[in-house]
Amino acid sequence: MLKLRIVIADDHPLVLMGIREVLERDPNVVVEAAAHSPSELIQHLDRSAPDVVITDYHMPDDALHGDGIQFIGLLLRRYPGVRLLVLTMLSNPMIVASLYDAGVSGVILKQHDLTEVSQALHTLRRGQRYYPPGFTKVRRGDRENPVQQRIDALTPREFEVLRLFVQGHAIGEIGEHLNRSIKTVSTQKTSAMRKLGVESNQALIGFCTEHGLFLN
Template sequence: MEKVRVVVADDHPIVLMGVREMIERDENFEVVGEAHSSSELVALYRELRPAIAITDFNMPGDQTYGDGLKLIEYLLRNFPDTRILILTMLSTPLILSSLYDLGVSGVILKNGDLNEILVALKALAQGRVYRGPGMQSANSVLASKDDVDGRIASLSAKEYEVLRHFVSGMSVRDIALLLNRSVKTVSAQKVSAMRKLDVDTDQALLTFCVKANLFQ
């Protein structure tokens, strides 16, 4: 029987090695390529046309493909035949549910059991969407607005994306260029996120994100 072709993308070599070793335990799957950035991943898609791609959510990107939601949307739009399995440290319910809404076929948390990868791959190979134990909270956003989790859960996916890049050191103008949005739109999304998080200065915003471990 022909093996299912898989490509893996992550900017950490140790993660790549661990995922490859896990996949190679099952004779039904074959890792045909590895990528360390979004550009490399897109190149693998075009060259190899894999059946399944396992990719980190946060990766070094560029102005063409970016990473996060922008990269995922690009891959789903341009390579609809390849099923996407996200491997991530993110645990925010809104973002996890947003990934499924976009059309990814599965999400696995990096701090979970890597054996879950093979379970997910088998589900995807059978045409099913995979929701593992770590995804149970992805079905509902926290209701409380009085605690940190409640405030984070109130962020929209696009606001979260803007904050992630802002905390990494990018200016509003740089974020707008990267995400292909207007400066006015990005600025409004940042202000809206600050209001939801109940912070009123850039320093307070950075402090909140660090203390909440929002972007691990």
């Protein structure tokens, strides 16, 4: 059996170390590189495309390539032959679903044990997409949670706007980052605030912090 060639990317050294340790137990896998930022990952992929990329969803402070769905979309367009596994703390069903709609091969929730990375690779070897444990159950079960209902009502575009806003970006910066007009970004932010039931920027940040909405 040919070994899967893997490149991993995360801005947290401990996470990279943990993933590498899990992967190195698998005799059918070889880790070719570990990147700490989107730009570093792109530089490696331009030199040598592996079979699978395992990347964090949220790697901020990269003005060149961004992060989140924008960066994931770039990877999918630029390296169509590479299968993409996305690591994230975001368990919002609409965001997870949007990643699958974009074309990723699997989503691995950081809340789960890192051994799920190996399970995901085994699933990819069978030619199937990998789905996190309980993904369908989460989508159904959270309907009775009023807070989760409000969060799940956000569209992926609204979610991205809020994520960048909570990180401290101004509306104009968000528009430039997401290639949207200031009016569109402002409208999406207002719509998201209405769905979450908050009426001020301070209340919005407080809500997101309280519910761990954008933890890495």
